[in-house]
Amino acid sequence: MTRFILRRSIASIFVIFTIIIISLWITRLAPSNPCLEEREVQACTCVKMHHLDRPVFPVYSPPPLAPLDGCQYWEAESDWQIIPAITIPFTDGESTTWPIHIIGLSDWGNTQAAIYLRTLSRGSLGDSMITDRTVMETLGAALPYTIQLGLQALLIALLIGIPAGLIAGLRQNTPTDYGVMTVAMIGVSIPNFVLGPLLILLFSLHLGWFSAVGWYTWQDSILPSITLGLFYAAYVARLTRGGVLEVIRKDYIRTARAKGLSEKIVVMRHALKGALLPVVSYLGPAFAALLAGSVVVEEIFSLPGVGTHFVRSALNRDYNLVLGTIILYSTLLVTLNLLVDILYTVLDPRVSYDDE
Amino acid sequence: MTTNLPFPDGEQGPPDGTGKHDTLGADGSLEGEDALIEGTSLWKDAFRRLIKNRAAMTGLLIVLFMSAAAILYQPIVEYGTRFTQDEQHSYIMPKAPGSYSVPSYHYRLMDPEGDLSFEEIDREGTGTIDFQDVHEAYRRWEFNRLDREGNGKLSWEEYERAPFSMSAETVPDCERWSEIRMSMAPIEERSIFDCDADEQGYLQFTNAGLLVEIVSAGEARDIINRLDETGSGYLEPHEYHGLPRPERNWLGTDQLGRDLLTRLIYGGRISLAVGLLATLVSFLIGVTWGATAGFVGGKVDNIMMRIVDVMYGLPFIFLVILLMVVFGQNIILLFIALGAVQWLTMARIVRGQVISLKSQEFVEAAQTIGVSKPAIIFRHLIPNALGPIIVYATLTVPAVMLEEAFLSFLGLGVQAPQTSWGALASEGRQVMEMAPWMILWPGLALAVTLLSLNFLGDGLRDALDPQLRKD
DSSP: OHHHHHHHHHHHHHHHHHHHHHHHHHHHHSSSOTTTTSOHHHHHHHHHHTTTTSOSSSSSOOOOOOOOTTOOOOOOSSOOEEEEEEEEEEETTEEEEEEEEEOOGGGGGGSHHHHHHHHHHTTOOOBOSSSSSBHHHHHHHHHHHHHHHHHHHHHHHHHHHHHHHHHHHHTTTSHHHHHHHHHHHHHHHSOHHHHHHHHIIIIIIISOOSOSSOOSSGGGGHHHHHHHHHHHHHHHHHHHHHHHHHHHTSHHHHHHHHTTOOHHHIIIIIIHHHHTHHHHHHHHHHHHHHHHHHHHHHHHTTOOSHHHHHHHHHHHTOHHHHHHHHHHHHHHHHHHHHHHHHHHHHHOTTOOSTTO | OOTTOSSOTTOSOOOOSSOGGGSSOTTOTTSSHHHHHHOOOHHHHHHHHHHHOHHHHHHHHHHHHHHHHHHTHHHHIIIIIOOOTTOOOOOOSOOOTTEEEOOOGGGGGGOGGGEEOHHHHOTTOOSOBOHHHHHHHHHHHHHHHHOTTOSSEEOHHHHHHSOOSOOOSOOSOTTTHHHHHHTTOOOOHHHHHHHTSOTTSOEEGGGOGGGGOSSOHHHHHHHHHHHOSSOSSSBOGGGOOOEEOOEEETTOBOTTOOBHHHHHHHHHHHHHHHHHHHHHHHHHHHHHHHHHHHHHOHHHHHHHHHHHHHHHTSOHHHHHHHHHHHHOSOHHHHHHHHHHHHHHHHHHHHHHHHHHHTTSHHHHHHHHTTOOHHHIIIIIIHHHTHHHHHHHHHHHHHHHHHHHHHHHHTTOSSOTTSOOHHHHHHHHHHTTTTOTHHHHHHHHHHHHHHHHHHHHHHHHHHHHOGGGOOO
């Protein structure tokens, strides 16, 4: 088990590193940059402060910004070789060509990627390029909202989904079963960005029970959590039902019944554990989807969470904040997936990761 | 880790085309020798099971209906609602479902008989038409339509039945009434009767004001300017080529006055296209990857599947969001990005299938006669593994459509003037207080299509993999 955790952690670090590199590349490829809005003199400082005048990667990178008038720009110790040209087909419908920079080894440490990785190694996520707060502060303030939203949504999903699936599975092919499963199917088919506004329309604007936007009291978290959680409640119900049907005909259940145990104990003690396995293995993808869903839900309800920062900073080209958000999301996901895998071995002793 | 697999390895019997276990068909005709000779192929049997599944067939019909509407989009626009999605109108308020508006001048060319005649517009008989005549003609058209009794005045009952765009605040007093009427501010419809109705409680044409206006004065002026060749500011009979009659907006309009039904069909076209094409991309990548891994086996398999495992952990959707933010407005990128996210599960399914198939005799036979490895994969293994592949592909379509809608909702997917159901829902959300239909209909279209596809996918799974049936 320890070996498994260790191996997975190393793999996770590798995954997160890959994501950082890909995101660095994508953000720098984007047209426009965070210093564009500034006046010329400030733009000069801005470019220098964030090292935007340097090449992004040692080998292939979009060109650094062209020098502004009166700006002393960074100069490479060795000349770059510029090999023209590689075609990037996806910008504004027309092909754009970027040169390839081959940089002398001595300048590798001065690329934007290297500078960013050095910042990370100091345990910092850097400064926001638009606001004057650090990325850590910004995300630290936003994270509690996203976590609370996600946990409440997950709670709703499990509290509604598991009992519903259990009931449907135990009363297979009865009207109850069909009813529950049809409702679950409808639940899986309503996108949360449709459900959210409709809930606002009904409960906030029409009935006036909740406030439509913002997050100031705990009541404000109810509608967003329901919006985010109902889809997963429906999905969990379907999974639980499938699990119950799979397990209920197994020999060990028959043995339990034959022993004369009450139906309640058979279901709760014996069947439930096996029936929940599909749900547990879904938790990993569910976390990923919950995080993605929280972006939309935060947008709909104007919540000050991480997702709002993510979209806004990507639009503003706040490189550091984008990267910080992506690192935060990836770390969350990778950690949660690891926890799910460990939970799985606890629930199902047959699964062992060590002999892989 | 194969725990995420919806189709655990080796659970299916070999669908090798002989259909051994399928001859015990629904008609129970094992005794008759003819039935034995004819046999029932796996596909025939699956088809029969699918037809019996009412939910799946309803889903299939709805999906076909939506696709037909999307494909026939142009004719529907020309002969139906006659608005296209890129027409700009100067309305500033969305109109409720069932209200009328005037098709753009461009589209009236489709049906010149539907035009108002010169005499109908020039009611005073001055021999020329100016913008006030046009405005007046359309107002009168609307007034007459509402006036069901045909007595030249509107009662509250007649007025109330008409679908109007909105109602909100009450008008404080009748003195401010005329000023409010001019400013297009939201008004309580009842109040027009308190202020403008005559003593008998009827609204005369002259008092109906903006409430019977389907073409604004500005629009009427636009129409005149477009037709006015001499620059005189009015139209002479020879300059007049007809003006279109108002047409019904069955689902209302958006805030630019564009017919929502047309936009919905147009958006459905893109939503469905994204769903199909991105699924195709994921299908191609996933099948090739999974089949190669499963067939080659050994170390290659191990490495390829580890890559899939690692990628399962990636927050792909955030990279897609980032890509769309950065490169935006590129629908081909959208197809590829969404497809590239969805191929992982497909690869796992195909690998499992291929592993269970590759030790079968027919593969050995092919190897013996020297068929090349790619040919074995694509000619022998994949066709036999097609059942689960089709099922999963069917279930991928709604997943991709949902993701496209999600991106468009954030403003990152399909860009104006193109639209999709997600983009329409996004527009609708911004005005949902005064125009709830603008989010309701796109949301409904999306939900119904996703529901149908999900039912269809489930039905296909039950039909093609009887052993996987959970009941």
